[in-house]
Amino acid sequence: MKQQLSKLQAYQPGLSPRQLKEKYGFDGEMVKLASNENLYGPSPKVKEAIKDNLDELFYYPEVKQFDVKETLSNMHNVKKEQIFFGSGLDEVIMIISRAILEANDEIVTSDMTFGQYKHHAVIESANVRTTPLKDGYFDLDAMYEQINDSTKLIWICNPNNPTGTYLPHDEIESFIQKVPDDIIVLIDEAYIEFATAEDMPNSLELLSQYDQVVVLRTFSKAYGLASQRIGYAIASEDLLNQLDIVRLPFNVTSLSAVAADAALKDQNYLRDITTKNRIEIEKYLNASFSEHLYDSQTNFVFVNTEEPQMLYDALIKEGFITRPFPNGVRITAGFSEHNDQVIKVLESFFNK
Numbered sequence: 001m002k003q004q005l006s007k008l009q010a011y012q013p014g015l016s017p018r019q020l021k022e023k024y025g026f027d028g029e030m031v032k033l034a035s036n037e038n039l040y041g042p043s044p045k046v047k048e049a050i051k052d053n054l055d056e057l058f059y060y061p062e063v064k065q066f067d068v069k070e071t072l073s074n075m076h077n078v079k080k081e082q083i084f085f086g087s088g089l090d091e092v093i094m095i096i097s098r099a100i101l102e103a104n105d106e107i108v109t110s111d112m113t114f115g116q117y118k119h120h121a122v123i124e125s126a127n128v129r130t131t132p133l134k135d136g137y138f139d140l141d142a143m144y145e146q147i148n149d150s151t152k153l154i155w156i157c158n159p160n161n162p163t164g165t166y167l168p169h170d171e172i173e174s175f176i177q178k179v180p181d182d183i184i185v186l187i188d189e190a191y192i193e194f195a196t197a198e199d200m201p202n203s204l205e206l207l208s209q210y211d212q213v214v215v216l217r218t219f220s221k222a223y224g225l226a227s228q229r230i231g232y233a234i235a236s237e238d239l240l241n242q243l244d245i246v247r248l249p250f251n252v253t254s255l256s257a258v259a260a261d262a263a264l265k266d267q268n269y270l271r272d273i274t275t276k277n278r279i280e281i282e283k284y285l286n287a288s289f290s291e292h293l294y295d296s297q298t299n300f301v302f303v304n305t306e307e308p309q310m311l312y313d314a315l316i317k318e319g320f321i322t323r324p325f326p327n328g329v330r331i332t333a334g335f336s337e338h339n340d341q342v343i344k345v346l347e348s349f350f351n352k
């Protein structure tokens with residue numbers, strides 16, 4: 001076995017609603033607000049598209065020829081050869097790590113960010129350098145100080161999971177300008193469709209200016225397709241040709257691609273969902289306990305508390321499953337009625 005596996009744990013999905021009901025003796029319906037899924041689900045057109053594509057289940061998927069590649073290429077104004085699919089963005093992160101990192105190479109990222117960057121670096125025997133968040137934000141100056149001759153990858157999660165915070169275009173651009181050309185800068189935009197801030201980075205513009213930039217996106221969050229496992233990278237053709245060597249030949253299913261394509265083509269639905277989401281997020285950000293929240297450009301809020309387990313338990317008792325962290329609890333925005341109930345729990349938690 002690789003020795004470094006002893007330093008890691010398998011991903012812990014958290015208890016299922018049934019397990020939680022038993023553990024806490026809860027009777028009613030449990031609502032899962034733990035993994036930033038989109039409770040509204042995908043566009044109704046996705047179901048239709050899947051139904052219309054059930055006759056060719058026996059063929060292997062032609063991952064490089066998916067229609068959704070053409071749709072994305074037109075939408076983002078990049079060449080088809082600049083788009084690379086994975087079985088979820090998780091798989092793209094794994095493939096990048098596997099293709100690039102050798103023993104003793106280094107990655108740089110932040111503390112309190114998406115765990116998979118670090119996880120795959122460790123599996124590849126690379127070293128991980130992280131810097132603390134600065135008031136909940138990625139600290140690019142501190143990250144810059146961590147760069148050295150062994151640095152291969154720099155991971156920026158923007159907006160960041162689990163804090164929901166983001167860095168604006170100018171800050172990201174001045175950072176990339178300073179980073180040596182041979183270091184790849186990855187911008188994970190899993191939540192970008194939810195973001196409404198005006199100075200949100202235009203990462204595609206950065207990509208057209210700097211060859212070293214990779215933009216990462218997924219259909220699991222705003223597009224409501226977490227079960228379908230499809231995400232993608234947009235990057236230079238040269239880099240993607242290398243990743244293609246590592247990719248399993250049939251890594252993404254045909255139906256996931258069909259679902260993703262239908263979801264992309266229903267931008268009205270997406271706009272409707274993201275507008276509703278923003279209203280819900282602002283309910284949290286304007287609540288009496290807002291000083292305990294990080295600002296959020298996503299579909300979740302991070303509640304800072306020194307007693308995360310107590311808050312987690314208080315929410316479970318009302319039927320809400322959230323995600324505890326050592327310094328707080330991350331709560332996915334559910335439907336309006338869920339959020340109203342969650343906000344009541346938070347109000348009494350911080351008023352006691």
Ligand SMILES: *Cc1c(COP(=O)(O)O)cnc(C)c1O
Nearest residue numbers: 088089090114161190218220231
């Ligand atoms: C959810 C998430 C992913 C992975 O998404 P999948 O496409 O479902 O694998 C990647 N990065 C961040 C920041 C996420 O929150």
